[in-house]
Amino acid sequence: xxxxxxxxxxxxxxxxxxxxxxxxxxxxxxxxxxxxxxxxxxxxxxxxxxxxxxxxxxxxxxxxxxxxxxxxxxxxxxxxxxxxxxxxxxxxxxxxxxxxxxxxxxxxxxxxxxxxxxxxxxxxxxxxxxxxxxxxxxxxxxxxxxxxxxxxxxxxxxxxxxxxxxxxxxxxxxxxxxxxxxxxxxxxxxxxxxxxxxxxxxxxxxxxxxxxxxxxxxxxxxxxxxxxxxxxxxxxxxxxxxxxxxxxxxxxxxxxxxxxxxxxxxxxxxxxxxxxxxxxxxxxxxxxxxxxxxxxxxxxxxxxxxxxxxxxxxxxxxxxxxxxxxxxxxxxxxxxxxxxxxxxxxxxxxxxxxxxxxxxxxxxxxxxxxxxxxxxxxxxxxxxxxxxxxxxxxxxxxxxxxxxxxxxxxxxxxxxxxxxxxxxxxxxxxxxxxxxxxxxxxxxxxxxxxx
Numbered sequence: 001x002x003x004x005x006x007x008x009x010x011x012x013x014x015x016x017x018x019x020x021x022x023x024x025x026x027x028x029x030x031x032x033x034x035x036x037x038x039x040x041x042x043x044x045x046x047x048x049x050x051x052x053x054x055x056x057x058x059x060x061x062x063x064x065x066x067x068x069x070x071x072x073x074x075x076x077x078x079x080x081x082x083x084x085x086x087x088x089x090x091x092x093x094x095x096x097x098x099x100x101x102x103x104x105x106x107x108x109x110x111x112x113x114x115x116x117x118x119x120x121x122x123x124x125x126x127x128x129x130x131x132x133x134x135x136x137x138x139x140x141x142x143x144x145x146x147x148x149x150x151x152x153x154x155x156x157x158x159x160x161x162x163x164x165x166x167x168x169x170x171x172x173x174x175x176x177x178x179x180x181x182x183x184x185x186x187x188x189x190x191x192x193x194x195x196x197x198x199x200x201x202x203x204x205x206x207x208x209x210x211x212x213x214x215x216x217x218x219x220x221x222x223x224x225x226x227x228x229x230x231x232x233x234x235x236x237x238x239x240x241x242x243x244x245x246x247x248x249x250x251x252x253x254x255x256x257x258x259x260x261x262x263x264x265x266x267x268x269x270x271x272x273x274x275x276x277x278x279x280x281x282x283x284x285x286x287x288x289x290x291x292x293x294x295x296x297x298x299x300x301x302x303x304x305x306x307x308x309x310x311x312x313x314x315x316x317x318x319x320x321x322x323x324x325x326x327x328x329x330x331x332x333x334x335x336x337x338x339x340x341x342x343x344x345x346x347x348x349x350x351x352x353x354x355x356x357x358x359x360x361x362x363x364x365x366x367x368x369x370x371x372x373x374x375x376x377x378x379x380x381x382x383x384x385x386x387x388x389x390x391x392x393x394x395x396x397x398x399x400x401x402x403x404x405x406x407x408x409x410x411x412x413x414x415x416x417x418x419x420x421x422x423x424x425x426x427x428x429x430x431x432x433x434x435x436x437x438x439x440x441x442x443x444x445x446x447x448x449x450x451x
Contacts, residue, residue, distance in 0.1 A: 017055050021113045024048040028106075030133035032431045033169040035161040041427060045099070045106060052109035062112040064444065065104070065437075068385040072378045073101055079371050085336035092337035097371070100429030107437030115442035120399040121183050123442075124406065125192055127435075128176030132195050134160070134169040135202035142205050155207040163203070164421060167211025168428060170199040171218045171417065172435060175409045178222040183402040214417055221409035225394060272310050273318025281310065282323050282346055285354030317361045324360035327369060334372035339425055341370040363418030366425070379424060380415070386436045387411035393443045403443035410436055 028044035031037040052059065076097045083089035115123060141158035157163050174196050181192040196219065203211030275292040289310050310319055327345045335341040342359050359366045367376040386407055393404020414432050417423050423432075 017051055018113050018117060021048065021051045021055075021110055024051060025110050025114065026130050029127065029130045029434070032427050032434075033134050033165045033172075035159070035165055038427075041430070045102060045430070048106050048110065049102065052106065052113075055109075055113060059109055059112040062441070062445065063105075063108055064441070065108065066385055068378070068381045069101075069104065072382050075375055075378050076101070076371075079334075079337060079375065082333065083336045088336040088338050092339075092370070096339065096426055096429065097337065099426075100433045103430035103433035104437040107434035108441040110434075111438040111441035112445065115438075115445055119185070120402045120442075120446070121180050121185055121188060124176050124180035124183065124402070125188050125195075127438075128173050128180055128192065129195055131169060131176055131435075132173035132199045135166055135173065135199045138166055138202045138206065139198060142202075152205075154205065157206050160206075163206040163208035163211060166206050167203050167208045167214060168423070168431065170203045170211055170215040171413055172410075172431065173199040174215045174218040175222060175406060175413060176435075178219045179402060179406045179409070182222060182226050183399075183405070210420060214413070214420075217416070218409065218413055221412055222405060225405055225408060271315070273315035274322075275310070276319075278319045278322035279326050279346070279349055281319050282353050282355050282357070283350035288354075316355070316357070320357055320360045321362050321365065324362060324365035324369060328365055328373070331369065332373050334368060334370050334375060337370050339370070342366060345369060359422040361421055363422050363424040366422045367418075370425075383411050383415050383432075383436075386440055387415075389440050389443065393447075396447070399446040400443055403439050403446060407436065407439040407443060410439060 024044050024047045028041065028048055031041050031044065076093055080086050080089035080093055118126065138158035138160065142153065142156055145153045145156055157166065160166055177192045177196045177199070181189050181196070200212065200215045200219075203215050272289075272293065276289045281288045293310075310316060323346070324342060327342070331345060335345055338344070339359070342357070343353075346353055360369070364376055364380075367379060390404045390407025390409075390411060393400050394408060395401075396404065410432075414423065414436075
């Protein structure tokens, strides 16, 4: 009787914590990209860390964080001591950068507990479906609004305050779901495809150009390595999927081009963004760019779209990028680590800028402005370290290769995505850190099991 009680206790001690861990992982991943979920996100992360602490003795031997992550963590802890505003820097560490580190710890620990409980394909499908939760909620709301209004509400974001949040969710979801399709059992492939299409459709319905482009990019980051490296399944599956995917991408962009007119003048609006002095344009607005447009086009009447594009359109992104580079060059150690670093440094040049932007729309530049060149370089080192681990896994086979494929795709996705939007902050840092650490730990565990 005593032996049976001990066995029941051991089973309960393993199953119950794993169930709670899985629950909080699901909540955390689902709400990470969602707007106005800060309290729920923080609560889920806190509960998840409690679950890991509960099982720390059994998982501590499996937790591994390489020296790039340790260097990144050490720099973040030291940065407030040399920041322009120590108090703000400490707040930013706790509210932004530090949570990214906690998310890495949570992701690595959750992988140790959960990754062996499901086949890799099924685990990827579950993670991808959870990551697509914001997109699925959006599609339901989109359909409801269409029924109420009698027409398709293109550009409707649902409960989100910005279309970018839908794009981030779709990017992660497509990577995980396409990896599940390529590595999982035949019976889950169509579900993975349907969820992938739903995630992409959400970005298309929200008229998020970057969301559509990077959701497709995420899928390609799975398909292309599958073609270049030894096939994850059979050649017919890889090449058939690649061919159908390529045709689907062409059809998708043709449809997007017809539905969203902003695709039509994207190039023409970007070009004028290279005119004039960027910081001066941010400070003075239209008067600072009119002369440069006049010199370029001969008459303001011939190119009214140029000024409009620079001040309020796509050209403003180029101006912001150039202004951010200029400010970063003069502030190599950054500012105070806050999300408002660009605004604060610009206001040192002109207290009342004519064009008010929250950030430079470039994660790498914003990171430089917040925590310096070295801080940006160290975080790039973290992403490259994960990329290197994934690349090593790609040269193996079975589950190791599957997780290696995901790790490579996620790393490249965020390195490139950082060049087009300010993604290294707040919940996006948590989203990156959690899934990268999860995939790295899962890959390492699979490698040990194989050995």
